[in-house]
Amino acid sequence: MTVNKVVGSAADAVADIPDGASLAVGGFGLAGIPWFLIEALLEQGAGDLTIVSNNCGVDGGGLGLLLEARRISRVIASYVGENKEFARQYLAGELTVELTPQGTLAERLRAGGSGIGAFFTPTGVGTMVAEGGLPWRYHSDGTVALASPPKEVRVFNGREMLLEESIVTDYALIRAAVADTAGNCVFHAAARNFNPPAAMSGRITVVEAERVVEVGELHPDEIHLPGIFVQRVHELTPEQATRKEIEKLTTRPRPEPQEVVR
Template identity: 55%
Template sequence: MDEVVATASEAVSDLLEGASSAVSGFRLSGVPNVLIQALFEREVSGLGVVSNDCGAMESGLAVLLGAGRIARVTGSYIGADKEFARQYLAGELEVEMIPQSTLAERLRAGGAGIPAFYTPAGVNTQVADGGLPWRYDGSGGVALASPPKEVREFDGTQYVLERGIRTDFALVQAAKGDPHGNLAFSKSTRDFNPLAAMAGKVTIAGVEELVEPGDIDPDAVHLPGISIRQMVALTPEQAADKKIEQRTVSS
């Protein structure tokens, strides 16, 4: 099956108002910027996103966030994103913050058809006990707090029950892909890309280099084509447009 479409706009054309989407990336690494920009240009709003963070340096999900297109975020990092923090504290944005390892496993579990799992991460904290602010009221009070979760003991250790995550869509970016949807990710971009792709009911991939079927060694396929619904080949300029968040030098 040929999964390739002509443009990023065509690829995201079915992503409508209020849809939920798992979005790959860690700050500036492995982010599907071209697909996000196409979504921004379609002026879709009320989105629920599941992602480690909401972008950086006015790129990635920060484009949608700054335009007020995102209604809810499930993630694990706000960091130095002042607009993310402002919207959250002002009550404009619902935010479910969870441990990063739990986020990764919730995505993987959802994609694998596992409804829930137990983890020690978050036991004896508000992650398990409830009370984490999901939405503020704009005056410093909490309008909506997280509910308590089931905690059970196994072999003398306490574990909290976490639900797998499934989303309407997933947006990812791969270093290489073939027309059948088989994808390979480069280095650290393997962090959330395969997990986000698995969690989406409809997964859309931007591919930096489109190759012929069979050109990717089977042992080098990080995500098989069965997980991908549509993909778009990026231009060389789009593939090379990768920002650097912090430059460091050493003597």
């Protein structure tokens, strides 16, 4: 008999996340983020959160909502450039920020979910990523309160590489295009980049799925994330499933049609 991991609501899915929890959150920018799980967590009230995500949303959207509500105390991310409130809190000494190269961040999450404690990578050798000194937190006067430590560097096949520790979080919140009731997931396009490794790193992984099907309806070759990594599935309504925003929409004027002379 297959276990049914579907829960009744987004509120139910995040109800037990406590103050001080660490969360890996899927998505890239606003693409593929778990919009409704984030908003349910905002309503739930947990604070002092550590967030591991490619970025921290935007002002007024995504993880930016938790940030504006002062519910996040630490962020491990690779990109922060779309969020003015994020920059303000960081520079004012209100937020601890561990910037990590993007590919390294994805691998730290994947490694954590695979039971790998740490790994060596050439990314960051010869920079402050390896040598230490990156400001993780400032004092209110702008001086550095906490800086990154130096990392072990070794040579493999004549190439220097630094040691990066894997990441395991208390919870993971992700968005899938399709999930079955056992938690097997399929992601659409760019949503596949950070959602699977985020899901793998969470001890308890919660999925908001645009559509939920019965076990056996997904062909094994379709599945991007096995259900073994998922503990809860929340199905969105058809209206909710259409919510797919982006940070910026850039267009150019459509050229005027040219008169055809015959």
